Amino acid sequence: MLITEIFKLEDFKESIPYTAIGARTCYSSGDLDYLLNDPRVASREDRAKFLSKLGNYKHFSVFAHSFAYKDLFELDESLIDKYLPETLCTLPKREKAGILALKIASTKFKSHYNPEYPTVVGVSLRHYLEDMLDKDEAEYYKTFEKMAEFDIPIEPLGSQGNTTLIGLIREYDGYAVFYIDNVSRTMTHQLVRHTALNYSQRSQRYVKEDQNLLIIPPSVKGTDISLRKEYISYYLSLIEGYRQIIEEADTKESLRNAVISRMEQFIKEFEKKEEATLEDIFLLTDQLCEAVYDFSVYSGKIKREDARFILPHGRKTTIVVSGTVSWIKDFIIKRTDPHAQWEIQNVAKQMKELLSEQGIDV
Known part of the structure; x- marks a missing residue:
């Protein structure tokens, strides 16, 4: 209840879209330009509905991208006294505001306090929503509807x-x-x-890995070693084997065809090579792991959240x-x-x- 009495939803209005873009990053394969034009980020009504859905899931972490500061010295003194022990209420208002700022900063996860500004505390929209949920569940859900009133576009700096x-x-x-x-x-x-x-x-877990390439370290690209074509052929034969199995998978045709097309294109490009560099071995191993991933998802009907265990950290x-x-x-x-x-x-x-x-x- 403390946070919702000190902060208002309006305090976070300019940074609410950052929460939306953070959340869409979790669930989308699009780049930044795509996200900036995604209605769930760019449209205040769609954004409010999307954030409301996250609120229903109690997915609070994404709301940490929206942040605001408040100088507690500017509050009504009676509100400060409400959250302090009676023995401290005789102190000067500035001292009491500093104590309350410290109290919030010491009890709210990733809030912010700096003794350089002793009466100021910073909190995120996450703190506000969690406090609102404890205070009034009905009002908590209405808060997301109110977010549609704010239309602050994101303009990268x-x-x-x-x-x-x-x-x-x-x-x-x-x-x-x-x-x-x-x-x-x-x-x-x-x-x-x-x-x-x-x-x-x-x-x-939620985004397909079909077009997600491996990051190759510069040291690997610069290594002057090579392996015979037989190493390439061995990898390609394994990938081709998985491709043939996936081709018979009982799954959505458009998804299956996209996977098959990607695998065929990769095989076609590597068949031309006469020797393999270390970078080639990295890419071949990555594609073999993806072939197992695709086989698990499309033929084995394994959830992506489990199939991803085979994918490289790179x-x-x-x-x-x-x-x-x-x-x-x-x-x-x-x-x-x-x-x-x-x-x-x-x-x-x-x-x-x-x-x-x-x-x-x-």
């Missing part, structure tokens, strides 16, 4: 490489939202170790990352270190450049 800054709050410790595409799951496994940040990643993915600028800076400092792995180091450098373009130094 800049791109560097495969990283786009899609949102930025500048006040106090700020809040930044990044869209990162065409990176490996190996990289995102490292990224999510920075637990102060919030993430929405493309789902292998598969490309998409992820939305958000957090206070102070925590984003912490990530950048740690991952621009020369000892950081090349892929996450590149992303950290791109984030740094994008913030620098906005006048924020790291």
Whole structure:
């Protein structure tokens, strides 16, 4: 009840679309331009319905991409006193506001407090909705209908490489939202170790992997080794065997044909090669894993969430990352270190450049 008395839904209105784009990233294979034109992101009515569906599932994590700050000193003093022990109510209002800010920051997951602004606290839309659900379930569901009243379009602030800054709050410790595409799951496994940040990643459970290529490290591309054509032929024979089985699968024809076409095209391209580089072996192994994945899904009727266990960590993915600028800076400092792995180091450098373009130094 505390958060919903201090914050209003209107406090989050400008950043609500970031929640929608984070959620659509989980369930869509489209790129950023596609997502920005997706009605569930761009249309306030469709967006509200989509977010309401997530609210029904209690899928709170995506709502963390919407954030707001509040100076509690600006509240009515009686409201501050309501949430403090009676023994503290005789203190000056500014001191009481600081104590309440600390109370919220110490009890709400990933809220934000900085002693430089002792009466200010930052919370996400996630905190607001969770508090509303505890307070009044009927009002909780009405909150999503109210989201349709806000029509704030997303206007990306800049791109560097495969990283786009899609949102930025500048006040106090700020809040930044990044869209990162065409990176490996190996990289995102490292990224999510920075637990102060919030993430929405493309789902292998709900999104087909049919066109999701492997990220090849530069060291692999630059390796001067080769293997005989027999190695290629062996891989292709296995892939062709799975292709023939999938061709007989009792499944939707359009899906089956798309898989068969992709496999045939891959086989055709590799049949021309007279020797295999290490990069070729990576790609052949990836496609063999995908053939087993396709065989499991289309012939074995295995759910994607289980079939994905065979897929390599190097598969490309998409992820939305958000957090206070102070925590984003912490990530950048740690991952621009020369000892950081090349892929996450590149992303950290791109984030740094994008913030620098906005006048924020790291």
